[in-house]
Amino acid sequence: MFHSRFLKTATLTAALTLGTAGMAAAQTVAMGTTKGGATAQVSNALAAVISDGSELMVRPQAMANTSQYLPLVDSGRVEFGIANLPQASFAVKGIAMSEGHAMPGLEMVATLIPFNVGLLVPSSLEISDIAGLAGKRVPKFQDGALGDYVIKAVLSTAGLTYDDVTPVPTANFPAMFQAIKDGLTDVTIATVGSQPTYDIEAAVGGVTYLSLKEGDEAVLDEALPGTVLKTWEGAKEMPGITAETVTFSYPYMLFASAEASDEVVTAAAKALYEGEAALKSHGPLWAEFDPALMASAQTLPYHPAAKAYYESVGVWPAK
Structure with a gap:
């Protein structure tokens, strides 16, 4: 399953030529993911589409948070993982929430x-922007956790800190989702169109995404590199979203261990590149998936086999 970097480079052309033919049928590989939430939805869709479109059998390995499986992928004990671009960048470079623990084995x-x-709130709070969170009960993650970075960054767009809200200790994202459903907090981080937003809406009634404003993009990008603002005019109906809503966005990445074989990585990239319709059948999270952009977000190194595959289909680098 694993090759040294020397052998991987030597066999790259063969991997592209043979595709998955050289692999044993239904070779099982693991994909690091989280328990519940949008990340779990993404990994389940990836596992299904790659497994259906290749000779790989992808098994999601759910853990409490991304930081638990990043080192496993880095060391080669798990073949694949998924994370947003800011967190992947922190891990590869050993900065911010991965300070002192660089993981160059993530490609x-x-x-x-x-x-x-x-940030999603019950509509009964009657607030529509981040400034309205002053005095409200806000999840407080462990210092340095992804949730901690996100909450602090978003609060800062309104000049707020944890001193201006009521912090509620929160272990992880599933606990955060449960807390707002149980009425223990007033706000949650939430991915637009994800299953937790529908569950929260059912539990608390109407929900509202708190809108950001012009100029907030620079503030967010400083804390979460690669972040941009997203407007929703003309969007299909989803919990908390109106034509006036402004949220934020960053790319989500599939990465592999540097030790993962060329055959395995090529098979995964090919299945996804050819699986647009299948991915989009997994719900609104995939509405913006575009195979031509699979080689974008090139601020981090790509696995050589992925690069070679995208070159072979003419999408490297992404336009």
Whole structure:
């Protein structure tokens, strides 16, 4: 299953020529993911489409948070993982939430979709922007966790800190989703169109995404590299979204261990490149998936086999 970097380079052309033919039928590989939430939805869709479109059998390995499986992929104990671009960047470079723990063994396989994210509140609070969170009960993750970075960054767009809200200790994203459903908090991080937004809406009644404003993009990008603002005029109906809503977005990445074989990585990239319709059948999270953009977000190194595959189909680098 694993090759040294020397052998991987030597067999790259053969991998592209033979595709999956050289692999044993239904070779099982693992994909690091989280328990519940949008990340779990993404990994389940990826596992299904890659497994159906190749000789790989992809098994999601769910853990409490992304930081638990990043080192496993880096070391080669798990073949694939998924994360947003900011967190992947932190891990590869050993900065911010991965300070002092660089993971150069993470190599990108595909830019998947823009992950459209915002802070979601019950509509009964009657607030519509981040400033309205002053005095409200806000999830407080462990210092340095992804949720901690996101909450602090978004609060800062309104000049707020945790001193201006009521922090509620929160272990992870599933606990955050449960807390707002149980009425223990007033707000949650939520991916637009994800299953948790429908569950929260059913539990609390109407929900509202708190809108960002012009100029907030620069503030968010400083804390979460690659972040842009997203407007929703003309969007299909989804919980918390109106034509006036402004959330934020960053690319979501599929990456592999540098030790993963060329055959495995090529098979995964090919199945996804050819699987647009199948991916989009997995719900609104995939509405913006575009195979021609799978080689975008090139601020991080791609696995050599992924690069070679995208070159072979004419999408490297992405336009």
